[in-house]
Amino acid sequence: MTLSDRINDLFQKFNVSLKVSESDVAKETLAELTLDNGTVIYTDAEAFSVGADAYIINEEGERIPLPDGDYTIEGGSIIGITDGKVSTSPAAPADTDLETNTNMEKVEMNEEQVLSMLNERFPDLGAEVASAIAAAVAEIYAQPEEEVVAEKDKEEEMYAEDKVQEPVAEAEEMSAEEPAQPDPIAEVMEQLKAVSAELTELKAQAASDGVQRQVATPAKVEPVDMSKLNLNERVEALFNQFNK
């Protein structure tokens, strides 16, 4: 149940009839942007300029301010949010350094993209004006086909070189950082020698302990020194000795 339904229930309960139109609410948000994750953010201002509120609208129509942070918008630009307000306009690059900004890559912008952006940010501009502006911008930023192909090839070559250099660089790094790995063949040979020695030893052993046989052996009689005993003591000592 949405918030509007709940409100309507309350109004009906108290005999108050009101209608809430989503289109009116949407019209009150003048500008909106779509983030790279598909989330749509809104603002009351005409554009996401610095200081404008930035919020999202949940299913119940509630406005939830954006948490602080940088968000990537579709198209690659980044908008910064602080305390629920735009701190970095998406039109401006994330790095405010002018020197880096001067080395912006040429982006290909077609007329449709420009037109949709104008309609989005400037809905009161008018269809004719927006179309004219879009056509002009598209002409300015459009790249020749040759440069596009060359740039693509260059990107591919750079990607391929990076691919080759990376393993080499990784190998060099590994060799520099880690100690020399032991020769696996030598390890296997050593293990093989150990196994061979163990096998030789096992072969020399009998398959089993054999049949256990108890041999009846007479009890071992320990000699008794009787030289210092008299006759009676000798008789008793010998009797006890053999009576074990």
Added chain:
Amino acid sequence: MANATVNTTYVGQLATPFVAPAILSADSIANGYVSVLENVRHEAVLKKFSGGTIADRSCTFTTPATGMVLGDVTLTTKQLQVNEQICNKDLAQDWAAAQMRGADASAPNAYANFISQYVSRIVAKDVELNMWQGNYDPLGAGGTPSVTSFNGLMNLYAASSETNNTDVAGAFTALSPSSGTDTGIATHLIQLIANMPSDIEGDPDTKIFMSRKTFSLYYRYLASDNNNPVLAQEVAKFYLGYEVIVPAGFPDDCLLATKIDNIYFGTNVLTDMIEARILDLTAVTGDAVTRVAMMFDAGCQIVDEASAAAVQRTS
């Protein structure tokens, strides 16, 4: 009185505790005065060899003129038995009295064992006597042996060639030497040493055997001759370097000089051919007696009589 009813027969190893003390507790066996073979089954062959010379090395095999001679003698045991009858009234009281002495009393806790030990003491004395003077005529001829169970060592020596023997007349005395033919023990010892063969002369293993009576005479002679009875006690243990041994069963008026490994006593006490029976006749015949029966073999032998010397009284 304790119930002393016994009726048991022991054969083989079971009889060993009863028969062995009767034989092995003999004085000469206990003290090692003779060589003992304890597992003789009727006969035992004793090897002896003589001769043999060392010659210069050569390429030919040449036997010496007097080569090594390997001979043997046979020790033959004689089947013997002990039959004793003991009154239960007397012996049972002794046994009960021995039991009453407390935990330290060495008396056996079984009446059968007590009786067997009593008999064993008697048998041991008999074995000792027969070992030395069994069937031995103390006068050489015309006398009567005191024990006749089996041939003793002196009987065997007298029956041999007596190569190194001197016959003397008259009983031994403690007189000091005078004429050289007197009956003094000192004179006889001089004669014994003079008879000693070169094989054993000077050998520290050579012993002089004499009876306790003869040893007493020797002791008295030393005491009177040195006028020092105390000194004589130590001096009497040896004569001219030879140890004097006094077996309990040695006959009087004779001397023997030999090595211990030259005289043997054999028995089957450690074989399965012995037997012991302890029978109480109270329930059989009504007699309050216990009969003890033992069966064993015993015998003696001298390996080489020429390796011994003796002085014997013959008249």
